[in-house]
Amino acid sequence: MSAIKIDNVWKEYGDQIVLENISLDIEPRAFVALVGPSGCGKTTFLRMLLGQERPTRGSILLDGEPLPHEPGPDRGVVFQRYSVFPHLTVLGNVLLGKEMQGSRLTAKLFGAARRQAVDEARTLIAEVGLAGSEDKYPAQLSGGMQQRLALAQALIMRPKVLLLDEPFGALDPGIRAEIHVLMKRLWHEAPMTVVMVTHDMREAFTLATRVIAFERPRDRPEEKERYGAIISKDITIWPPRRAGEASLIRPDRDGPVASSGKHRDDPVNCP
Numbered sequence: 708m709s710a711i712k713i714d715n716v717w718k719e720y721g722d723q724i725v726l727e728n729i730s731l732d733i734e735p736r737a738f739v740a741l742v743g744p745s746g747c748g749k750t751t752f753l754r755m756l757l758g759q760e761r762p763t764r765g766s767i768l769l770d771g772e773p774l775p776h777e778p779g780p781d782r783g784v785v786f787q788r789y790s791v792f793p794h795l796t797v798l799g800n801v802l803l804g805k806e807m808q809g810s811r812l813t814a815k816l817f818g819a820a821r822r823q824a825v826d827e828a829r830t831l832i833a834e835v836g837l838a839g840s841e842d843k844y845p846a847q848l849s850g851g852m853q854q855r856l857a858l859a860q861a862l863i864m865r866p867k868v869l870l871l872d873e874p875f876g877a878l879d880p881g882i883r884a885e886i887h888v889l890m891k892r893l894w895h896e897a898p899m900t901v902v903m904v905t906h907d908m909r910e911a912f913t914l915a916t917r918v919i920a921f922e923r924p925r926d927r928p929e930e931k932e933r934y935g936a937i938i939s940k941d942i943t944i945w946p947p948r949r950a951g952e953a954s955l956i957r958p959d960r961d962g963p964v965a966s967s968g969k970h971r972d973d974p975v976n977c978p
């Protein structure tokens with residue numbers, strides 16, 4: 708399960724109302740894309756789901772339980788940049804979550820626990836198309852490879868919810884199309900709900916099961932601080948996409964996809 712229930716949530720910073728009375732039920736395994744004009748509160752909303760921010764009023768439930776007030780392993784996150792640690796190798800970055808979970812003090816695993824975590828990390832690294840790059844540092848990877856690494860780093864903790872804040876926004880269109888195929892595959896395979904902020908409508912409609920638009924209906928300068936953004940559109944994609952299932956109507960479009968094992972941003976293509 709990974710259902711999210713957002714109930715009458717308001718977010719204010721001082722006198723500024725950012726989000727106004729947002730209510731939303733997100734079903735388990737949904738892939739929700741959040742779109743809307745710059746500054747309307749998309750990232751703020753995502754940070755509340757992550758536990759980095761608390762609603763001023765209202766509640767957020769994950770599987771019926773109040774969301775913890777701090778980030779936890781049940782919620783993974785990938786940002787547009789800086790999700791991975793530059794001083795750790797690819798393997799080190801993917802292992803980090805497990806190591807922190809094993810020992811918050813030393814962030815180290817030993818013996819069988821370490822071997823198992825390394826095996827799991829290597830499998831995930833291969834799944835995101837980075838096999839062979841385990842010992843490289845992020846600076847030695849292309850932008851697309853770094854985002855693949857960020858996905859692996861988030862997924863090793865098997866999050867119930869994966870939060871994506873414009874994760875592919877800085878990538879070239881060709882690389883972005885390839886990482887979309889990967890993202891779809893990961894969503895089909897891992898039992899998680901995805902919430903993604905994007906400015907790219909094509910990306911929203913390519914990946915999501917549901918597209919939610921935030922908008923501030925009253926946006927005159929004198930009203931700006933007194934009214935927040937609301938949900939102005941809530942669109943379920945048709946034909947429907949369901950995690951783990953091929954679309955009956957457009958099997959070519961959706962459905963679980965096998966990895967080609969080869970990616971445009973593989974190291975061999977990097978100058």
Ligand SMILES: Nc1ncnc2c1ncn2[C@@H]1O[C@H](COP(=O)(O)OP(=O)(O)OP(=O)(O)O)[C@@H](O)[C@H]1O
Binds near residue numbers: 743
């Ligand atoms: N920690 C904070 N303190 C005060 N104001 C904040 C804080 N975080 C966000 N805001 C304000 O909340 C509003 C919404 O910001 P947010 O980053 O959520 O918008 P966004 O829709 O994600 O924008 P963009 O699409 O440009 O990334 C902005 O006016 C911003 O200045």
